[in-house]
Amino acid sequence: MIKTAILVDGGFYRKRARYQWGTKTAEERAKELGAYCMAHIKKKDGPNARQLYRIFYYDCEPSKRSVYHPLTKQNVELDKSDTYTWTLAFIEEMKKRRKFAIRLGVLAERPNYNLKPLVTKDLLNNKRTLDSLTENDFEFHAKQKGVDMRIGIDIASLAYKHQVDQIILIAGDSDFVPAAKLARREGIDFILDPMGADIKEDLFEHIDGLETPWKHSKTEEVQK
Structure with a gap:
């Protein structure tokens, strides 16, 4: 069995999931994320079968600030918005899920x-x-602060302690490259899942594979 850790850039996942599979309640989105991650684990069998070590989820709690809107010329009280309520509920749902470790940064x-x-x-x-x-x-x-740092620290820790054989990172930017290089030097198989988003050509030299388990449109699997 290949012991596998899955790391999820939460802001990226929520944006791509909403684009691909539409708006959902916080509970539905949390259930969807769990199923999406497990689709990675179930994708391989036989000698390449994967065993889940843990799912690390990185995000920020929503801002409570009052922000000026340039069109309406009024302040928007963010903590009274539906987005604020939904995001808090979603993070709480994630905390309840087995095998999930939540890492929270802060917003600028x-x-x-x-x-x-x-x-x-x-x-x-x-x-x-x-x-x-x-x-x-x-x-x-x-702007998120501390999320990329926490992802990098966890990748380094998993690699140096040899806690896993494989890391699957669900993300869409190149900030992970230094940590990916470190993990690969330590013998970790490093897989990137950009959820169907385009990635830069030069990123391929820093990963061991590109993998997206679900189609880019709604499927019966997404609804489970």
């Missing part, structure tokens, strides 16, 4: 609302006017 102190990239592009190409903007054309931005 100055979150803000920015125009969505495609909206900005349309404005610059004169396809939209400022008068046509609505609140849906803006998206909330809050």
Whole structure:
């Protein structure tokens, strides 16, 4: 059996899951994530069969701050939003799940609302006017602090202590590369799951495989 640890960048997972499988309740999304991770474990059998060591989930609790919205010219009380309530409920659901270890960072102190990239592009190409903007054309931005560091520390710890044979990282950026190099030097099989998102070509030299267990559209498996 190949002892496998799964590490999940929570912000990335929630964004990709919402894009691919739609909006769900906090309980449904937590159940979906558990099933998604187990799909990795069940994917291999025979001499390559995987045994789950633990699922490490990295995220930040939502901000309680009041943030100015440039379109409405009013402050938005984030702790009164549906997103705040949902995110707290989701993290609590994750804490209840067996074999899950929760690692929480913090959000930057100055979150803000920015125009969505495609909206900005349309404005610059004169396809939209400022008068046509609505609140849906803006998206909330809050930089995570401490999440990448915690992922890197756990990868290093798992590798140096030889607690696992394999690490599967569910993430979409390249910040993990130094930690992945370290793990591979220690003999760890390092798999990246970008959940169907495109990755840079040069990332392939720093991983041992690319693996996404579910299709990029809704399937019966997602609903289980």
